[in-house]
Amino acid sequence: MLCRSVAFALATLLLSAISARADDSAIIGRWYSALLVADRTELSDLLADDVRIKLDDLGVVQNKQEFIASIDDWQGAVAGAAIRHRIDKTEGGVTTVIACYDFPNNDMLMQETFAVTNNRITASSQAAIAENCDGY
DSSP states (O other), X not given: OHHHHHHHHHHHHHHHHHHHHHHHHHXXXXXXXXXXXXXXXXXXXXXXXXXXXXXXXXXXXXXXXXXXXXHHHHHHHHTTOXXXXXXXXXXXXXXEEEEEEEXXXXXXXXXXXXXXXXTEEEEEEEEEEXXXXXXX
């Protein structure tokens, strides 16, 4: 009887971990969809109030308000673009994504990380890994 209880508890824990990863994946999918169309409302909803967004290549760390304010500039840059992404790995509560930003005149391959808590992005980092998406 004890073995069944332990097995049930482990199965429940495993299912909840898988479910959490699936939820994180959905949030990350929503992130890229909103980013592509510069949807300030959706992006704001996805970000925790105390989020820190680190843009490694620029040496910039933004809070939520700074990030949302930067969307005006981003909207012009992303016009006519496409964003493809795939989850590379998830460990220690952080999901690593490989993203290809296909801009009209160039493309760029990025590695981005997301920490998600309570269906909100609490931290994110972004760094270029190639000047084109050939390795995507």
